[in-house]
Amino acid sequence: DVVMTQSPLSLPVTLGQPASISCRSSQSLVYSDGNSYLDWFQQRPGQSPRRLIYRVSNRDSGVPDRFSGSGSGTDFTLRISRVDAEDVGVYYCMQGTHWPHTFGQGTKLEIK
Amino acid sequence: EVQLVVSGGGLVQPGGSLRLSCAASGFRFSDYSMSWIRQPPGKGLEWVANINQDGSEKYHVDSVKGRFTISRDSAESSVYLQMNSLRGEDTAVYYCAGGGGGVWGQGTMVTVSS
Numbered sequence: 001d002v003v004m005t006q007s008p009l010s011l012p013v014t015l016g017q018p019a020s021i022s023c024r025s026s027q028s029l030v031y032s033d034g035n036s037y038l039d040w041f042q043q044r045p046g047q048s049p050r051r052l053i054y055r056v057s058n059r060d061s062g063v064p065d066r067f068s069g070s071g072s073g074t075d076f077t078l079r080i081s082r083v084d085a086e087d088v089g090v091y092y093c094m095q096g097t098h099w100p101h102t103f104g105q106g107t108k109l110e111i112k
Numbered sequence: 113e114v115q116l117v118v119s120g121g122g123l124v125q126p127g128g129s130l131r132l133s134c135a136a137s138g139f140r141f142s143d144y145s146m147s148w149i150r151q152p153p154g155k156g157l158e159w160v161a162n163i164n165q166d167g168s169e170k171y172h173v174d175s176v177k178g179r180f181t182i183s184r185d186s187a188e189s190s191v192y193l194q195m196n197s198l199r200g201e202d203t204a205v206y207y208c209a210g211g212g213g214g215v216w217g218q219g220t221m222v223t224v225s226s
Contacts, residue, residue, distance in 0.1 A: 039213055041157075048207055048216040049149075049157065060214065092157055096212055100173045101159040 002027050002095050006104035012112045019080040021107045023093035028073050030097070037096035040069055040078045043106075044089040053078065085111060114138035114215055116208045121220030124198055128224070132193040134208030134217055141189040142166070144211040148182060148193045150204035151219075160206070161193060176202075198224045 003026040013019045029036040040053040051060050053069035056076060066081040080087060088111060093104040120132040132148070148160040161182035162171045170182055179198075184191045191208060203224050208217040 037212075041213065048219055049213075050216065051213050054212070054214070094157075094159075094213065099171050101162070103157040103159070106156045 001100055002029075002098045002102050004093055004095055004102050004104035006091075006093060006107050009105060009107055011107055011109045013080075013083045013109060014112045015085060016082050019083050019087075019109060021078045021091055021093075023071075023076045023078070023104050025074045025076075025095055027098065029076075029095050030073065036072065038069075038071065038076050039094045039096060040067075041092045041094060041103075042087075042089050043092065044086075047089075049092065083109070083111070116210060116215055116217030118206070118208050118217040118220045121206060121222045123223045123225065125226050126199060126224055128198050129194070129196045130198065130222060132195065132206055132208075132220060132222075134191045134193075136189045136191070136210060139210070139215070142186050144215075146182075146184060146191040147209045147213070148191075149207045149209055149213075150202075150222075151207070152201075152204045158204075163191065195222070198222075200224050 005024045007022045029038050036056050038056050041049040042052050043049040052063050052067050057069045068079045070077050090106040090108050092106050115137045117135045124130050145164050147162045149157055150160050151157050160173055163182045163184050167184050179196050181194045205219040205221050207219045
């Protein structure tokens with residue numbers, strides 16, 4: 001199985017400051033169609049996960065533009081340009097290129 | 113409104129069975145692959161099973177192969193997870209998701225315990 005490794009696992013951030021989460025895969029996520037199926041999910045406390053970013057850098061509908069995704073091959077990053085109080089929760093990367101689809105361990109974002 | 117409503121969880125003894133249901137509305141169900149994803153209490157996410165748009169291709173993670181079966185009914189706009197031979201390690205919140213994770217249901221708790 002493809003192992004997804006996130007860092008850091010805990011991310012204390014001051015309101016209004018930027019934040020960044022790294023996600024590395026144990027294999028390349030480039031699929032035969034040329035796309036990389038790397039998504040980012042946010043799970044707020046007590047809620048279902050919500051997809052923020054699909055295929056590395058595409059924001060889902062309704063996701064604030066302060067969220068952005070980048071990367072290629074095996075290294076990917078989620079960036080939040082200015083952290084807001086509503087961003088508190090756990091963030092997961094997930095690869096959908098190889099079966100089984102696998103998630104990272106999760107990064108818990110909290111406000112300092 | 114795009115919605116997935118999950119039902120069927122509960123407490124079951126080891127070795128028992130449960131059937132989870134997920135009813136979709138607000139989008140063209142037949143256009144989307146559907147999945148079940150679980151989250152043990154206090155832990156991360158695990159992709160359990162996936163079924164393609166017409167039901168011809170199914171995937172189950174190794175830990176549930178031979179015990180769980182995903183299926184779908186286009187007439188009912190629903191996806192199901194039949195869970196047999198349940199074990200303690202299957203205890204989790206089970207989520208239904210559509211379109212590769214673009215839409216999620218509310219989750220249902222499955223507790224396997226004597």
